[in-house]
Amino acid sequence: MDESGGEKKTPPTDVNKDSEMGRRDFLRVVVTVGTVGTIIGVAGLLTDYLTFIPQPNVTLVWPKAKIANISALQDLKPVNFFYPLTNEPNILVKLGVKAENGIGPSEDIVAFSLICQHLGCIYAFVPEGASPVCNSSYKMPVDGGYCCCHGSHYDFTKEGAVIGGPAPRPVPMVQLELDQATGDIYATSMGPPSIFGHNTGATAAAQVLAADMTGGSVITNTVSVTSTQATSGTSTASGSTSSGA
Numbered sequence: 001m002d003e004s005g006g007e008k009k010t011p012p013t014d015v016n017k018d019s020e021m022g023r024r025d026f027l028r029v030v031v032t033v034g035t036v037g038t039i040i041g042v043a044g045l046l047t048d049y050l051t052f053i054p055q056p057n058v059t060l061v062w063p064k065a066k067i068a069n070i071s072a073l074q075d076l077k078p079v080n081f082f083y084p085l086t087n088e089p090n091i092l093v094k095l096g097v098k099a100e101n102g103i104g105p106s107e108d109i110v111a112f113s114l115i116c117q118h119l120g121c122i123y124a125f126v127p128e129g130a131s132p133v134c135n136s137s138y139k140m141p142v143d144g145g146y147c148c149c150h151g152s153h154y155d156f157t158k159e160g161a162v163i164g165g166p167a168p169r170p171v172p173m174v175q176l177e178l179d180q181a182t183g184d185i186y187a188t189s190m191g192p193p194s195i196f197g198h199n200t201g202a203t204a205a206a207q208v209l210a211a212d213m214t215g216g217s218v219i220t221n222t223v224s225v226t227s228t229q230a231t232s233g234t235s236t237a238s239g240s241t242s243s244g245a
């Protein structure tokens with residue numbers, strides 16, 4: 001009690017003062033940290049916005065390219081052409097006998113990648129009963145391809161199936177389309193597996209498309225027809241990049 005009879009107030013001690021200041025400092029720190037965090041967050045969003053580069057919406061599609069007219073084809077006289085890239089050699093041949101996935105009135109026109117699936121040499125077409133230039137003692141049992149590098153051979157009547165040698169997989173078959181009105185023959189895509197040197201061995205359609213369409217320039221309109229036949233079967237395909245083992 002004080003002299004007036006009232007309650008005597010206790011003056012604030014140093015301890016209370018320190019406590020009050022501590023709270024204020026703490027609040028000040030909290031507010032400061034929050035503000036800095038907000039500024040950093042906004043700056044980050046602004047940076048993202050300013051540096052955002054829209055990506056082009058690229059959709060890969062097979063080119064459609066004219067190879068030949070059916071009226072110009074003769075049985076067992078191959079035509080070489082490039083597809084789907086300008087550095088990817090293929091062979092088209094009218095076998096004269098029905099083939100799996102063949103086109104034309106006799107379903108005997110087929111086309112395949114000319115790059116051997118073993119190690120990437122260019123092989124040659126050899127008709128049934130004939131011998132490859134590098135192996136005169138061997139007679140081809142079917143119309144097909146023979147690679148003189150290590151002896152792989154492929155059956156053109158069975159979608160390029162391996163029938164001998166070290167090749168681990170068939171040669172890719174070029175998918176063909178015949179315009180019934182004009183007789184023009186078009187390459188429209190490549191069947192699996194992927195062409196040697198392009199992610200070798202891919203078989204899913206999307207993977208084959210992505211693999212085969214990289215590593216060169218895509219063919220446009222009419223494919224360039226080079227000659228009538230690959231003969232030596234000993235050169236290595238240009239553009240091949242993997243061992244294919």
Ligand code: FES
Pocket residue numbers: 116117118119120121147148149150151152165166167
């Ligand atoms: S590259 Fe063709 S058999 Fe080896």
